[in-house]
Amino acid sequence: xxxxxxxxxxxxxxxxxxxxxxxxxxxxxxxxxxxxxxxxxxxxxxxxxxxxxxxxxxxxxxxxxxxxxxxxxxxxxxxxxxxxxxxxxxxxxxxxxxxxxxxxxxxxxxxxxxxxxxxxxxxxxxxxxxxxxxxxxxxxxxxxxxxxxxxxxxxxxxxxxxxxxxxxxxxxxxxxxxxxxxxxxxxxxxxxxxxxxxxxxxxxxxxxxxxxxxxxxxxxxxxxxxxxxxxxxxxxxxxxxxxxxxxxxxxxxxx
Amino acid sequence: xxxxxxxxxxxxxxxxxxxxxxxxxxxxxxxxxxxxxxxxxxxxxxxxxxxxxxxxxxxxxxxxxxxxxxxxxxxxxxxxxxxxxxxxxxxxxxxxxxxxxxxxxxxxxxxxxxxxxxxxxxxxxxxxxxxxxxxxxxxxxxxxxxxxxxxxxxxxxxxxxxxxxxxxxxxxxxxxxxxxxxxxxxxxxxxxxxxxxxxxxxxxxxxxxxxxxxxxxxxxxxxxxxxxxxxxxxxxxxxxxxxxxxxxxxxxxxxxxxxxxxxxxx
Amino acid sequence: xxxxxxxxxxxxxxxxxxxxxxxxxxxxxxxxxxxxxxxxxxxxxxxxxxxxxxxxxxxxxxxxxxxxxxxxxxxxxxxxxxxxxxxxxxxxxxxxxxxxxxxxxxxxxxxxxxxxxxxxxxxxxxxxxxxxxxxxxxxxxxxxxxxxxxxxxxxxxxxxxxxxxxxxxxxxxxxxxxxxxxxxxxxxxxxxxxxxxxxxxxxxxxxxxxxxxxxxxxxxxxxxxxxxxxxxxxxxxxxxxxxxxxxxxxxxxxxxxxxxxxxxxxxxxxxxxxxxxxxxxxxxxxxxxxxxxxxxxxxxxxxxxxxxxxxxxxxxxxxxxxxxxxxxx
Numbered sequence: 001x002x003x004x005x006x007x008x009x010x011x012x013x014x015x016x017x018x019x020x021x022x023x024x025x026x027x028x029x030x031x032x033x034x035x036x037x038x039x040x041x042x043x044x045x046x047x048x049x050x051x052x053x054x055x056x057x058x059x060x061x062x063x064x065x066x067x068x069x070x071x072x073x074x075x076x077x078x079x080x081x082x083x084x085x086x087x088x089x090x091x092x093x094x095x096x097x098x099x100x101x102x103x104x105x106x107x108x109x110x111x112x113x114x115x116x117x118x119x120x121x122x123x124x125x126x127x128x129x130x131x132x133x134x135x136x137x138x139x140x141x142x143x144x145x146x147x148x149x150x151x152x153x154x155x156x157x158x159x160x161x162x163x164x165x166x167x168x169x170x171x172x173x174x175x176x177x178x179x180x181x182x183x184x185x186x187x188x189x190x191x192x193x194x195x196x197x198x199x200x201x202x203x204x205x206x207x208x209x210x211x212x213x214x215x216x217x218x219x220x221x222x223x224x225x226x227x228x229x230x231x232x233x234x235x236x237x238x239x240x241x242x243x244x245x246x247x248x249x250x251x252x253x254x255x
Numbered sequence: 256x257x258x259x260x261x262x263x264x265x266x267x268x269x270x271x272x273x274x275x276x277x278x279x280x281x282x283x284x285x286x287x288x289x290x291x292x293x294x295x296x297x298x299x300x301x302x303x304x305x306x307x308x309x310x311x312x313x314x315x316x317x318x319x320x321x322x323x324x325x326x327x328x329x330x331x332x333x334x335x336x337x338x339x340x341x342x343x344x345x346x347x348x349x350x351x352x353x354x355x356x357x358x359x360x361x362x363x364x365x366x367x368x369x370x371x372x373x374x375x376x377x378x379x380x381x382x383x384x385x386x387x388x389x390x391x392x393x394x395x396x397x398x399x400x401x402x403x404x405x406x407x408x409x410x411x412x413x414x415x416x417x418x419x420x421x422x423x424x425x426x427x428x429x430x431x432x433x434x435x436x437x438x439x440x441x442x443x444x445x446x447x448x449x450x451x452x453x454x455x456x457x458x459x460x461x462x463x464x465x466x467x468x469x470x471x472x473x474x475x476x477x478x479x480x481x482x483x484x485x486x487x488x489x490x491x492x493x494x495x496x497x498x499x500x501x502x503x504x505x506x507x508x509x510x511x512x513x514x515x516x517x518x519x520x521x
Numbered sequence: 522x523x524x525x526x527x528x529x530x531x532x533x534x535x536x537x538x539x540x541x542x543x544x545x546x547x548x549x550x551x552x553x554x555x556x557x558x559x560x561x562x563x564x565x566x567x568x569x570x571x572x573x574x575x576x577x578x579x580x581x582x583x584x585x586x587x588x589x590x591x592x593x594x595x596x597x598x599x600x601x602x603x604x605x606x607x608x609x610x611x612x613x614x615x616x617x618x619x620x621x622x623x624x625x626x627x628x629x630x631x632x633x634x635x636x637x638x639x640x641x642x643x644x645x646x647x648x649x650x651x652x653x654x655x656x657x658x659x660x661x662x663x664x665x666x667x668x669x670x671x672x673x674x675x676x677x678x679x680x681x682x683x684x685x686x687x688x689x690x691x692x693x694x695x696x697x698x699x700x701x702x703x704x705x706x707x708x709x710x711x712x713x714x715x716x717x718x719x720x721x722x723x724x725x726x727x728x729x730x731x732x733x734x735x736x737x738x739x740x741x742x743x744x745x746x747x748x749x750x751x752x753x754x755x756x757x758x759x760x761x762x763x764x765x766x767x768x769x770x771x772x773x774x775x776x777x778x779x780x781x782x783x784x785x786x787x788x789x790x791x792x793x794x795x796x797x798x799x800x801x802x803x804x805x806x807x808x809x810x811x812x813x814x815x816x817x818x819x820x821x822x823x824x825x826x827x828x829x830x831x832x833x834x835x836x837x838x839x840x841x842x843x844x845x846x847x848x849x850x
Binding site: 072074075078139141144145146147165166167168169170171175179182183184185 | 465
């Protein structure tokens with residue numbers, strides 16, 4: 001009989017932390033004295049460096065705190081289609097953006113950059129790659145067909161009549177780059193922007209005619225944004241001369 | 256329903272247990288419910304799916320056997336021998352179990368990759384490297400599954416106790432004979448349990464494999480990897496594939512249900 | 522030199538020196554915790570010990586357990602659960618390289634000798650206590666050890682089963698030409714099976730002698746109790762008298778104060794035709810009284826009584842020359 005109160009206390013004790021988790025939604029810029037606004041930007045993985053750089057100028061200019069979520073375009077589009085929180089969506093392909101559009105969560109969709117594929121090798125280029133045709137004799141990798149970078153790669157290889165098979169189809173372009181940098185692969189097909197970001201850790205070889213397989217990048221504000229004005233500011237920044245310059249420096253092509 | 260002579264089970268135990276069942280089974284049940292059977296069968300017919308399934312099952316089985324051949328002796332050493340640093344060794348052995356799989360993959364790469372400490376000399380000398388090969392998949396699976404095997408078996412060996420070893424010694428048996436004829440047979444349920452655990456862990460292994468071995472159909476594309484890349488393009492197909500994997504796993508585990516509960520259930 | 526010579530100390534447990542001849546059965550008795558099992562462990566090599574264990578001139582100390590030629594019947598029997606009775610008995614033979622058919626044939630002979638040949642195919646869990654003990658004995662003897670160690674072989678058996686087994690064991694030990702050390706806390710085992718008895722108490726040897734000697738002139742409380750005698754020790758001198766020789770009275774009797782004690786009755790229980798009283802009178806003493814006297818004097822627990830015994834009924838003896846340094850002062 002003495003044990004019953006103990007059980008009740010324990011049960012209540014477990015509920016308290018659960019109850020305390022309920023109150024996240026009321027802190028967006030309402031605590032007196034002009035708190036900073038918050039912006040959540042969801043972007044394709046290849047936009048990581050560029051967006052973070054833009055974020056560094058955005059934050060002081062608009063007195064905002066920008067949080068990024070980088071990942072595969074498919075994942076991000078799927079998330080926002082389901083109604084996940086976010087203010088801006090930027091994808092590396094049309095397909096993902098369409099998913100979001102179909103779900104009715106997008107605003108005006110704009111294309112803001114393009115990307116081309118290049119070949120990267122470790123700095124000392126151990127396999128002596130110079131053109132796509134040299135890939136056949138080396139251990140080379142590219143993105144899987146299911147991701148935008150992989151589809152672009154397929155197109156480039158087909159255009160150039162290259163039939164060699166890669167040793168691996170990586171799940172995203174960063175994984176591809178990573179394997180080349182660490183020397184696990186003699187060569188890889190990645191975006192020009194990734195090559196620029198990797199700087200001296202890779203040797204970059206341009207692919208003639210790769211422009212025929214452009215990857216386009218799309219950006220939009222999201223319906224579920226809690227501060228659509230601020231979201232629009234971000235999109236504007238990306239499309240502005242300043243934003244476009246940053247994109248160009250990073251290796252992106254014009255939209 | 257026959258009455259339990261010890262009385263009815265307390266609600267305070269049944270309620271959390273029911274909650275646990277819900278947490279564990281609800282996602283699976285919903286997943287099964289969301290898939291359509293024709294889609295499932297379509298997936299089974301594709302070459303990629305069957306290749307990936309075969310690769311998963313075969314590499315897991317081979318990895319489990321390697322983990323047994325190497326892990327059983329190690330478990331015996333940890334359970335039966337006393338030496339300085341034993342606790343430290345045991346703690347280190349468990350590390351692959353708690354490492355995030357991708358970290359495990361990176362660790363494997365640093366050691367056995369094409370430009371790894373052991374991998375590079377190996378490549379230069381023999382022309383063989385583990386990454387991008389099926390043997391590399393086996394290696395990754397062994398790395399993540401062996402700790403499970405070792406710890407399970409060590410537990411079984413300790414529980415079986417060393418008194419029988421002593422009895423065997425008084426009967427003139429060498430330590431090897433004792434191991435063969437007494438220790439292993441007595442610990443067999445625990446050993447089998449460890450093997451099944453290792454196999455199950457291998458089957459689900461993804462992070463280390465894709466980081467260390469990459470992904471290529473027929474060679475290194477295991478079922479989890481196939482599901483991951485398929486999901487980027489076609490969620491329904493990924494769902495169907497997931498279901499295929501679920502059915503295979505559940506069938507095997509269910510078939511072995513008496514064997515993998517381990518010690519104490521002879 | 523043949524035979525067993527032991528002079529060991531198991532740190533924190535027991536210190537013993539003993540000798541035994543081939544064919545001899547030496548019973549090791551004493552209260553629980555005295556160190557008897559540790560002694561067996563030291564001889565078998567299962568327990569770390571300092572000192573020497575010499576068997577037929579060979580020093581066993583540096584040898585691992587399996588090379589010592591010592592057969593053990595454990596207190597828990599430790600029959601291999603996954604092997605049949607036959608395979609258990611054959612185990613020692615096969616471990617020394619005897620081919621399987623031969624080993625099994627010999628094992629079957631042993632099981633027959635112990636009267637359980639038809640149980641050869643059974644697993645240990647399908648055997649009764651007595652049957653399992655027979656298998657354990659067969660298993661230990663089948664490999665012809667030089668020394669046979671038995672740790673409480675009749676513990677946990679029905680009185681009837683134990684009695685039967687005891688008789689059989691006597692027979693087997695008679696035809697066994699090695700040395701037997703039998704640990705027991707039961708006086709009957711020691712008295713019926715042993716050629717000599719070693720009494721261990723509190724980690725040291727308290728007495729050594731033939732069963733008759735030890736029973737008649739116990740030097741420890743434990744043995745005295747086992748055989749139902751009173752023993753009082755003063756220095757190196759022991760004074761022993763039977764319970765039947767004790768007079769119980771309510772008032773202080775006349776007579777020599779030397780054999781007079783005053784105490785409280787702790788318990789009263791039937792013992793044959795008499796009632797045996799346990800009295801706390803400084804030392805604990807047992808006294809037999811008639812049922813009539815018990816009633817008349819109201820001898821129940823808590824009663825204050827006087828105990829006295831005639832000097833002529835007291836057997837006085839002291840330590841023998843071999844014993845001095847091994848016995849607790």
